[in-house]
Amino acid sequence: MSWSDLNSTLPELALAVTALILLILEVVKEPPRAQFAWTALGGIALALVLEFALPIEGQFYNGMIALDHFSRFLNVIFMITAAGAVLIAVPYLRKSLEERGEYYALLLFATIGMMFMAKAHDLTILFLGLELLSIPLYILVGFYRHRVRSNEASLKYLLLGAFSTGFFLFGIALLYGSTGATHYDAIRQAIVSDGQLSPAMTLAGFGLLLVGFAFKVALVPFHMYAPDVYEGAPTAITAFLSTGPKVAGFAAFLKVIITSFAVTTQHWWGIVWVLAALTMTVGNVTAIRQDNLKRMLAFSSVAHAGYLAVAVLVGTYDSAFGMMFYLAVYAVTTLGAFGVVALIEGEEETSLEIDGYRGLARRSPFLAAIFTLAMVSLAGFPPTAGFLGKYFVFSAAVDTGNTWNIWLVVIAILNSLISVYYYLRPVVAMYMQEPADETPLPMSRVAVPVFLVLVLIVLGFGIFPMMLVKSGVAAAGSLF
């Protein structure tokens, strides 16, 4: 180990130290405990500065991790997501008097896990990063210890997560067995030079690895847990749950596929094709029937996983860029949408049904406008960034000229058009229907920055996308 190794993980180290400080504060501090959130934000800011202050590229810790524009792009998304989750949590936790240091500490640990997933250049790190992301989430989903729904969601998430981890690990075992390596480059080397024990074993390993990813990003049929877990988790956690793991899962998935398995595409593309088509269709069609906003957004996020799977399937430079753009926009938009849901939610998990949104425009014009913007962007209307994300991903698929890809895009477009229906339902309720009670909704100022970032990204990058496009292109470039 050398200093440069240590430097390469400084942002993670900063977050870990902050998390430990939070744990100490939890013991020392008496309520009110507003400082927790600020400490966590300070840690994230420090990590962000370190991320940029150390202009290092290359592989570290004996090739375990790789730093490049790709990992930096994603780390920034992760840190923004984490900061947003912290800000949303402040007013949310205050409602239930559960403001605790563990909450923020676990959030930071999960963020470290995501960052390692994006940096990973070895299946060992990928696996540990995935678990470091998952285990804090199991706990956070069950954070409301006295609510049965929260307990139940946590148990389901943990048992099914562990179940799918079993397949994931068996996949790694088979890959290791067949290629004798866990390093991304070494695996590709073994496949290309045919140094495998058995090509069938490599493929089986890849197939099982895919199960782990598919579970994490909630592709059908591995998505069954998602709606239940999203519904049962505290809404502030749902916001994090529907963005962080999905972005991290897709990023790691894309990186593994492009660095190690690109040459075997012809053996497995059909699987991803079917999963993508199924995911978007099931996600959208089911979302139409949901009246609970959390469940509706859960199925919506399933559907978005389907669109993103298109980018993974295509696997070209363009599609990788499209995915970077899509992920950045998706993360901020979904986080903001759940943030609004979290703020509107009443004390005992009330106001989660669509009827609770009637006339919201009158009770809180700001939240209604933000929510509308988020819905419009998720639905993919121009000129929002959500439209551009879809456009980049789908046009990359069409540009391959492959008939199957084009059909998949047609399915995706039909789906995203149908999805407009359920995205507009809350909008109609908010603007077109009379509120049940007219009292203005109290609005916490703490969460405002989250929504401003949402506006900035959704509209700003929707109309003037160049900045995001440039960093996305650079990020995608590091993979090839």
Next chain:
Amino acid sequence: MVVPLYHILAFAGLLFTIGVVGVLFRRNAIIVFMSVEIMLNAVNLAFVAFSRYHGNVNGQVFVFFIMTLAAAEVAVGLAIIVSLFRNLRTSDISEIRLMKH
């Protein structure tokens, strides 16, 4: 010792499947959890066999990490089961389903 690699893999596969069957069949969350542990152990067996076959210690190191994970997961999982038991007085997962449809 002359054991074909394929046989060990077959044992690992069978053990893994027994774990899967346990997850699918049992209604007690604790037993389901134990079945997941069986699955992880099947993976470990495969790793050790491959490590032996390749003459490469990496596989065994990986097993070490899987054990770490197992310990962490079991601790958290049992804590969740305990906290659920406090609220519901059961660990039977067929009775733990408020959320559906």
Next chain:
Amino acid sequence: MAETLYLITLFPLLGFLINGLAGRWLSEKQSGYIASLAVLGSFLVSAQLLLAFLALPAEERLLTQTLFSWIPVGDLNIQVGYRFDPLSAVMALVVSGVGLLIHIYSIGYMQGDPGVRRYFSFLNLFTFMMLNLVLADNLVLMFLGWEGVGLCSYLLIGFWFEDEAKARAGMKAFIVNRIGDAGFIVALILLYHQFGTLSISEIAQAAPGAQIGRGFFTATTLLMFLGAVGKSAQIPLYVWLPDAMAGPTPVSALIHAATMVTAGVYLIARNSVLFSLAPATMSIVAVIGIITAFFAATIAITQNDIKKVLAYSTISQLGYMFTAVGVGAFSAGIFHLMTHAFFKGLLFLGAGSVIHGLKGEQDLRSMGGLKEQLPTTHWTMLVGVMAIAGIPGLSGFFSKDEILWAAFSRHEGFSWLWLAGIVTAGITAFYMFRLFFRTFYGKAAWQEAGYQPHESPSVMTIPLVLLAFLSILGGYVGIPAALGGVNQFHHFLEPVLAVYPGVGAAAVQHPSQGLELLLMGVSTVVVLGGIYYAYRVYVQQPTLADDLAQRMGLLHRLSFNKYFVDEAYHLLIVRPFQALAEGLWKWFDIQVVDGAVNGSGHAIARISGAIRRIQSGLIQHYASIILLGVIFILIYLYID
């Protein structure tokens, strides 16, 4: 001159923002005035630009203004800008002009409604989107407008969606339209893939000389036409329009008669170069247009809801427009689009005035004899029905006969289009006068229901009068050569429309005058016959109507029930879709867990039960689905 172009869309956008953000501090009246002023601004700018145009020679009549470059990355460069040429000039004037009158009318009509500010802000937003659609010089911007108007339409209908049934109808409208829009987007992707640009003019320049197979153009234009079919309510995607009548009447007038629904016709005219390269598509457009025209007209005969009659009449008239563009007479299609905006806007507003006077009653059977009570509405409506029926001298006559003549003179076995058109014209005359007579003449059925009808305030009747004048005079910009005119309208649009080989445009210039006059005579006779028959049935001998209904038996029932198309759709499309949604939903549902299936030994019940019970919050079921996924992956890999 071009610098003012953006003002056309800016005004309504400002109106939307003011009403939307500051609405709560405005009085009802102020809100209406602001909205109307915004549209007035657009109208004045468009009119000023048009006047400037007329002074220029034909080939210089083009203004473009690039607002900014969107996504300038690599080879993809989308210029967001507007294009003002004769075609978009006509459209912008129609949208802002008719829109202005409808805005003013709404001030009176919506008085006292609690949602009036919201209403005006969305009406402005709609105008903004519609103007974007017609002014766009780029298909992406056009698509933005296209989706935007659909969105506003949905929101404005949703305004009245208080009950579940109407909400479901809204969902139907929505999904039907999505099918069409999917076609549009796929066409965009194909075009971009082929030409590397989505600028309308660049594509139009590149397309004719490009080394591309016919099949490509047929495919893209068919996909675009699919979008047009959805938006313009043609067979088979028309079912949503009658349902959309749930919205307030001025909305029906503006969106579902005068502007939005004609966007499909505009789309084809705008891309006339592409369509001219795809004769197969053109034939399909013409055929679908004429079938829709006839079919919808026959439904309109028996409808009793005054707005439904007008809705089917709109579908039918849109069919005429598609017939026109389908035979290559693009300018005739746009001409009819314009005159239709005048008289159909008038008819809807008149109907609104009647409904207003009867406190919301829409059933023709509860009307009758309203001539005395609603004098202004009566005579303006008379102008409207005469114009749509095609009485010589009114606007509808000129535009409809140009279409019929274009259809007739297209010698490719398409004369039957003309015949169908003539028959439809007779039916149109009949059902429009049926509506007119049943409303204003005959037995005053409203007396029994206890209504106190009253004429509308002048803020509502003045737009009626203005539209009535337009319905009369609007046709005189396009007097055909056969009647001694020069068809200025056609010459004005000529530079921006493609010339479709065959007859179409050419026939308008070199007509065999005698024949054209003869055809006009025939259509006039047919129309007068239709009117006379309506007069006999509904004024002279009111009992005849029921006799007729009985004698026509099956036909009447078919027409009355709209050929059971709604039911068929419900059965074939909506139900399966709902069933799918419901199925997936139930799939997770717990209810049937241990009940029905346990005891039964039937294998089928067991399978369906297993599927239904995969449902359900039970971890095992979720895990088993995961395992199924794993098995799928392994099977795929094994087979591969």
Next chain:
Amino acid sequence: MTTILFYLFSALLLGAALFVVLNRNPIYSVVGLVFAFMNLAAMYFLLEAYFIGVLQVLVYAGAIMVLFLFVVMLLNVQPDRPHPGLIHPDRWWFGIMALIFVSLFLLLIGQGVRALLTSPAEDAAGMGSVADVGEALFTSFLLPFEIASLLLTVALIGTVFLAKKKV
């Protein structure tokens, strides 16, 4: 001799695992699992993975299973009630799916992997020692090791937080 022993342990392992999964009494299941893990440890020894074998006994059979036993006792878990009817209808489907899964797995792995375990790594005997694994752990696998420590920290926090009665 060792070969025969290996197959013997494998058979015992599978039998014990089946017992864990199929009997109704949770206490028996825990004990069965301890026995299964002991067998597994023996197999690790036969595969010359001594360090892992020791860990298997200490961590798995020792710490983890004691934790399970403790929770089973704490919650006083009763044996599963038998379902009405001999076997729950779903179990058939689950069983068939598991069968399909394992046969697919064996078929896929079976393609080409007929190698004998001893063939390529004859000279690598002894690499499973504590020293070897430890060295790898603290050199090339240093970063994963550190992440694993974070993982345990998280588990610690979570367990304390979730299982604590009063806040």
